[in-house]
Amino acid sequence: MKRWLVAVVCLMMLTGCWDERQFKNIKLVLSMGYDVGEDGGIIQTVSIPSVRRSVEGPGEEKIQVISTPAHTPRDARDKLDQMISETYDPSKVKVIVLGEELAKNDIYPLLDELYRNPNSNLNAYLAIAEEGTAKDVIATRNLSENRISQYVAGLLEAAVYSTHSTGENLQLLCAELVEPGIDFSVPMIKIDEEKQMITFSGMGLFNDKKFTGEKIAPEQSTLYMLLQGKMGKVARMTAKVSDKHEEEILNYVTVNVMNNNKDLKLEVKGNEITAQLKLKMKVRIVEYPSDHLYVKGKIEGIRKNLSEVLTAESEKIIGQIQEANSDVLGIGRRIKGFHPKVWKELDWNEEYPEITIKPKVEVEILQHGITN
Structure with missing residues (x-):
């Protein structure tokens, strides 16, 4: 009798998987970008991978790139959710790209929803698309990598390794966004249309929460990092x-x-x-x-x-x-x-x-x- 009583009490204390999210019911967004829209709005672009099952051998992966105009990032999320099967889920985002013109405005409103959402991936990198749009970057196809998120994240990680970039993610940037007395810089990337490649093009300098339009060139970036006391594996x-x-x-x-x-x-x-x-x-x-x-x-x-x-x-x-x-x-x-x-x-x-x-x-x- 005592064993049955203990078992019942234990079962009542188990919460189960009440907060689980089935992978089959969601669409994972791995990279997203924001550009200037009309009438003060924004344009959000996302890349969503999906795997088609195969009877024999591995499944085939397809990358879906979708854009939508919106008033806010959350509004854009709701609109994108109406365009795709399953549910939009940005919890695994690796890279967030900002268009150069948009980055010259206060960038905190663009990131506010990510900071408020407990499911957001605050380890995601932030980058600026130089002389182009975030949409162009997200839509880039490269022969070496199938996923643009993997390509850009790998590019930025290599810049950190070689002491060209700080490697700060959304979580580390948050303190510098809200604290007076310190500014920050964000990696800039540029599309080489002839080679169909994306290259690291320097560090964009911010004042308060706005991109100044000025940057540190790639050939200066190692010394620039060292002046801040930051050093990767190789300098x-x-x-x-x-x-x-x-x-x-x-x-x-x-x-x-x-x-x-x-x-x-x-x-x-x-x-x-x-x-x-x-x-x-x-x-x-x-x-x-x-x-x-x-x-x-x-x-x-x-x-x-x-x-x-x-x-x-x-x-x-x-x-x-x-x-x-x-x-x-x-x-x-x-x-x-x-x-x-x-x-x-x-x-x-x-x-x-x-x-x-x-x-x-x-x-x-x-x-x-x-x-x-």
Whole structure:
């Protein structure tokens, strides 16, 4: 009798699968894009994979690309739900692409529904379609990948691995969207129509919640990441360290950054703000076509020239982010935290482009490969 009583109590306590969602009843959206619509509205484009069953062998996958005009993302979701069989489900979205023109407006309203929905995938990447529309990106067909979500997500993950992009997802971006004193940047992608490929084209700079229209070029993006103290698995840079050789290739060196130490110090005197940004890099030479590194003083000369070149390039990058009024270094956040009285008196959007930021890069060459 006691066993029966225990069994009944246990059964009453079991909740069962009350919140399950059957895969056969839903259509998974793996990538979505937003563009400017008419009369202040938006156009949402989604890609939905579906697999047709086969009697013999694996099933055939088809990708359905659908667009609809709408007033809001939720309105677009409801309209798309009326166009497809089963139920629209964005819980597995990998990539969200914004058209360049739309990104120049406040982007938070576009993401609000995703942040409020507990089923949203906040690990999804955000990207901007440069010189084109998100619809064009989502509709791109590439020979190497069947799914555009897999293609773009892989492209962005590779950019993170090689220290070209921050790798921030929707969850990490949320704090920077709502907190004053810090801005952010988002990867930009571009369609190469001739090759039918999508390429990483730099980092788009944001001020508050709007894309400024300015970007950090791909060849600058590794140093740009290092200035923020962010480093992927590989950080490789090529720099011109000489003008002595007629053959241009002999004037360059390529290094892998083994270790990067960023130090940002602030001096606040009244409303006069100065930031000293120092990078200490330990690098390995992986390519030096000029050779003869065994010559006395050769490595020291490269080290000195490389430090000067990277410092000058850092000054250009700092000039770009200040011109775009994008505080990606979070200097405002530091002032707010350590100098709250000064922060209350500042109009940071007006003040930030005028403050003094002095970068300095110090390079230490630890290795130069197995060839002298």
